[in-house]
Amino acid sequence: MGIPTLPAIAVGMVSGIATGAFNGLLVTRLRLPPFIVTLGTWNIFFALVIFFTGSQSIRSSDIEINAPLLHFWGERINLGGFVFTYGAFLMIGIFVFLWFLLNKTAWGRHVYAIGDDKDAAELSGIRTDRMLVSIYAVAGLVVAIGAWVSIGRVGSVSPTSFYEGNLDSITAVVIGGTSLFGGRGTIIGSLFGALIVGVFSSGLSIAGLDVLWQRFALGCLIIIAVGIDQWIRKVSN
Amino acid sequence: MEPVLVAKNLSKKYGRVVALESANLELYPGEVLGVIGDNGAGKSTLIKVLCGAVIPDSGEILLDGKPVTFTSPIEARTLGIETVYQNLALSPALSITDNMFLGREIRQKGFMGKFLKFLDKKAMADEARKRLSELGLLTIQNINQLVETLSGGQRQGVAVARATSFGTKVVIMDEPTAALGVKESRRVLELISEVRARGIPIILISHNMPHVFEVADRIHVHRLGTRLCVIDPKKYEMSDAVAFMTGAKEPPQS
Ligand SMILES: Nc1ncnc2c1ncn2[C@@H]1O[C@H](COP(=O)(O)OP(=O)(O)OP(=O)(O)O)[C@@H](O)[C@H]1O
Ligand SMILES: [Mg+2]
Numbered sequence: 001m002g003i004p005t006l007p008a009i010a011v012g013m014v015s016g017i018a019t020g021a022f023n024g025l026l027v028t029r030l031r032l033p034p035f036i037v038t039l040g041t042w043n044i045f046f047a048l049v050i051f052f053t054g055s056q057s058i059r060s061s062d063i064e065i066n067a068p069l070l071h072f073w074g075e076r077i078n079l080g081g082f083v084f085t086y087g088a089f090l091m092i093g094i095f096v097f098l099w100f101l102l103n104k105t106a107w108g109r110h111v112y113a114i115g116d117d118k119d120a121a122e123l124s125g126i127r128t129d130r131m132l133v134s135i136y137a138v139a140g141l142v143v144a145i146g147a148w149v150s151i152g153r154v155g156s157v158s159p160t161s162f163y164e165g166n167l168d169s170i171t172a173v174v175i176g177g178t179s180l181f182g183g184r185g186t187i188i189g190s191l192f193g194a195l196i197v198g199v200f201s202s203g204l205s206i207a208g209l210d211v212l213w214q215r216f217a218l219g220c221l222i223i224i225a226v227g228i229d230q231w232i233r234k235v236s237n
Numbered sequence: 238m239e240p241v242l243v244a245k246n247l248s249k250k251y252g253r254v255v256a257l258e259s260a261n262l263e264l265y266p267g268e269v270l271g272v273i274g275d276n277g278a279g280k281s282t283l284i285k286v287l288c289g290a291v292i293p294d295s296g297e298i299l300l301d302g303k304p305v306t307f308t309s310p311i312e313a314r315t316l317g318i319e320t321v322y323q324n325l326a327l328s329p330a331l332s333i334t335d336n337m338f339l340g341r342e343i344r345q346k347g348f349m350g351k352f353l354k355f356l357d358k359k360a361m362a363d364e365a366r367k368r369l370s371e372l373g374l375l376t377i378q379n380i381n382q383l384v385e386t387l388s389g390g391q392r393q394g395v396a397v398a399r400a401t402s403f404g405t406k407v408v409i410m411d412e413p414t415a416a417l418g419v420k421e422s423r424r425v426l427e428l429i430s431e432v433r434a435r436g437i438p439i440i441l442i443s444h445n446m447p448h449v450f451e452v453a454d455r456i457h458v459h460r461l462g463t464r465l466c467v468i469d470p471k472k473y474e475m476s477d478a479v480a481f482m483t484g485a486k487e488p489p490q491s
Contacts, residue, residue, distance in 0.1 A: 100355075106344075107354070109356070112331055117326075117327075117329070120324070124310075124340050125341065
């Protein structure tokens, strides 16, 4: 659209925050179930993306010439024989930052309190609705950063790529021990969850398993992970 | 003497259920006001309006003679009104310390606290330990124990400790002894007297008549969403109070 790269990235980040906050507002203002809001806006935003992009992809070579900054996180560095993308370091940075946020600040404690029992948190003097909007906004920002990183990784940009990224991330955090019932979960767990899902799927494809059966296996992994979560809750009560 | 807290004509409906119907209440400085009434009489709703957890359909609240409106519990808390809720309002997955300081966390001094907003966990743990042992209410080994691992009575102790340590104006307790053993109940009653001795008035809701008659200076009888009468525990028997409460006997005219 002819916007210089840096402002364009900023627009991307702000869109992430705004769409996240929009989800948060639907959940808190209209009191809609979060799952329904996710389902609804997932489709709405996807349709908008297709509309604004005219369903066009952008070729990697065009990005390289016009906006190389978009590829920044995909650049590689060789450390003692191991090749890392800058994105890997960014990911570690984000994990560390969120760990501090969740464990060392009042904001983080309030995240847990709301997940645990929203009404109790409200009575304890937390502005739960404001907090929820801010949590959704942070999630949106993380998604926007993820999108930037993915441009570097994939090279080109397609409006339909990572369409199911939210399902993969839910899979990852659930496998990492975050409870879908709220209040429980750790950053370290999510990191390992993401690694397990990543290693699992790339392992299966390296092993030459059909994409069809990769999906099948991932589905089983989700069911098992949630099943274990339920079981742990039952046992610990 | 001017009342600290006044509720005037508070009404609250949940759909067609009338929980409060122009209910009044006055709380005077330094007193313990007992509130009794049948299940569903509207006691919890009344105090939830007073502490900002429920927004009334109509009516007025005066704190120190000045009208106040609360849109959330934090506003009442900022003005020094602390509450022990009937359902305790604790977060089970957080520690005792986290729960005590929820919404009023202590930040680290200097740069780390001011700009990075880091919590001073040690200061909070020390303070929580001090408050809990002062109460002598529970034997807790580890202040960073998760609340979900505590017994029902211990949880109630944490809720009571939280309210009594931070209340500066009014302390409201909805059934604070419901889950407690004899010894712990005693301790809460003593605690109520101690808070009163600090000059802070208390509203005590309880179904336990001996407890109410023991510590209350006046007893507010709630029936069908409104105040039926206020009685002096020295002038009436417990059986009278129960009779008023259930409608078996006409209340005294005041
Ligand atoms: N959130 C709510 N939604 C619908 N109805 C409610 C709600 N809260 C209270 N009520 C109704 O309002 C009435 C008063 O309830 P409240 O909890 O104030 O009674 P209570 O005097 O505290 O009773 P108890 O002694 O059992 O604690 C009841 O009929 C109850 O069903
Ligand atoms: Mg009640």
